Amino acid sequence: MVSVTENTEQKIIDAACKVFILKGMDGARMQEIADEAGINKALLHYYFRSKNKLFDRVFVEIFSGITTLLSEVVSNSTDIVELIDNMIHNYIHLISERPFVPDFVLHELNRNPQLIVEQIKLNGIDFSKFQQLIINAVTQNKIRPINPIHLVVNILSMCIFPFVAKPIIMGFMLNGDEDKYQHFIDERTEHVTTFIKNSLFINPAEK
Amino acid sequence: MVSVTENTEQKIIDAACKVFILKGMDGARMQEIADEAGINKALLHYYFRSKNKLFDRVFVEIFSGITTLLSEVVSNSTDIVELIDNMIHNYIHLISERPFVPDFVLHELNRNPQLIVEQIKLNGIDFSKFQQLIINAVTQNKIRPINPIHLVVNILSMCIFPFVAKPIIMGFMLNGDEDKYQHFIDERTEHVTTFIKNSLFINPAEK
DNA sequence: ATTTGTTTTAACTGTTTGGTTAAATCGAAT
DNA sequence: ATTCGATTTAACCAAACAGTTAAAACAAAT
Numbered sequence: 001m002v003s004v005t006e007n008t009e010q011k012i013i014d015a016a017c018k019v020f021i022l023k024g025m026d027g028a029r030m031q032e033i034a035d036e037a038g039i040n041k042a043l044l045h046y047y048f049r050s051k052n053k054l055f056d057r058v059f060v061e062i063f064s065g066i067t068t069l070l071s072e073v074v075s076n077s078t079d080i081v082e083l084i085d086n087m088i089h090n091y092i093h094l095i096s097e098r099p100f101v102p103d104f105v106l107h108e109l110n111r112n113p114q115l116i117v118e119q120i121k122l123n124g125i126d127f128s129k130f131q132q133l134i135i136n137a138v139t140q141n142k143i144r145p146i147n148p149i150h151l152v153v154n155i156l157s158m159c160i161f162p163f164v165a166k167p168i169i170m171g172f173m174l175n176g177d178e179d180k181y182q183h184f185i186d187e188r189t190e191h192v193t194t195f196i197k198n199s200l201f202i203n204p205a206e207k
Numbered sequence: 208m209v210s211v212t213e214n215t216e217q218k219i220i221d222a223a224c225k226v227f228i229l230k231g232m233d234g235a236r237m238q239e240i241a242d243e244a245g246i247n248k249a250l251l252h253y254y255f256r257s258k259n260k261l262f263d264r265v266f267v268e269i270f271s272g273i274t275t276l277l278s279e280v281v282s283n284s285t286d287i288v289e290l291i292d293n294m295i296h297n298y299i300h301l302i303s304e305r306p307f308v309p310d311f312v313l314h315e316l317n318r319n320p321q322l323i324v325e326q327i328k329l330n331g332i333d334f335s336k337f338q339q340l341i342i343n344a345v346t347q348n349k350i351r352p353i354n355p356i357h358l359v360v361n362i363l364s365m366c367i368f369p370f371v372a373k374p375i376i377m378g379f380m381l382n383g384d385e386d387k388y389q390h391f392i393d394e395r396t397e398h399v400t401t402f403i404k405n406s407l408f409i410n411p412a413e414k
Numbered sequence: 415a416t417t418t419g420t421t422t423t424a425a426c427t428g429t430t431t432g433g434t435t436a437a438a439t440c441g442a443a444t
Numbered sequence: 445a446t447t448c449g450a451t452t453t454a455a456c457c458a459a460a461c462a463g464t465t466a467a468a469a470c471a472a473a474t
Contacts, residue, residue, distance in 0.1 A: 026233035107314045109374040116378035157368035167316040171323035199406035
């Protein structure tokens, strides 16, 4: 009988993820989530007492997917080249599968910045190891001197922004052609990787 | 008597900009906009019949500010170095003054991608001249070969993303320290400029 | 057969919200 | 003095919405 409960709970969370990601907290409707989950509103409130509680649960679920990946990338990388390759490849790959997640996360975080506090408690990323890998590369003269924070933001920017800005890119640069956009995304991993390495490495041979 | 009308209309638009940018279309309330404008709800509907009409007007206002800047940058730049310098400087400067605009624009554009169609009609950016400047630089061997679209997206990403991702940057990298974030933003223009030039120019002396 | 937790049904409450209406006021222009 | 558009006041409407409730149905475990 436990399985029934977990099943329904998961069905609700999946449905809530979908609706919240597409509509945001303000735009989402409890009725729509119930419909999407194939249940009724009463049962929805039976499992999650309020919209806020459901949202919090869903947000943790979604955000932890992102931070978990970042943690794995950091711990699986031993030098700066690996770090860059893994980070760019895995991030673009992850987001490609759920392209509306970044807009959702960023928007809700701006709407309620305090959400980040809970997330840090739950998914503490050791940003220090991150920084250390970069500092090591700089001190060993493998790359140009660079502020680690700027570098990380640069990488995240170029990986995430193309998905958030899809309407702009398609509208102004690709004549609304969805195929061209998909092609652009397919090229993106390799392009960003070489673009960043070109900037970091003084001698291109070292790549 | 005309002046009174225009005055009030502008007061409403200013107030609506503020509220819509902070709360988004779904989160904004007509009463709050009326309060912010120092008028009552009846007068608000007297000027703009519906929330949608008001939103459309406001969105045009905000978005055209962005595209206008981009147009000016393009037409005021004669070579790739000028283009990069102007674009990065002006964009970060513009957004610094209204840091919540990017999240608003991107979120509403994803919520309703058709908005971009109207904007293209109103503010047709000649992206072709943009591309031409980059292609010229490539064929003249001034910079490494690069897909112009990727380059533009790279520049926009690194300029805009830091503002959209403020909560993440502050939370995970700057220990929630607002002063450090401001310092990070202050450095940003110069950093992005050199980061991109380092990537583009094979010989650093050419910069 | 009874119990227990899950799910449905269906109606309902209370509040928020976008939008309307009508009458009154006010200010400037004629 | 009158006219006309701008503005306020205050009440109102209808729809949407989050959340509740109670009774019944159901399914599995005891």
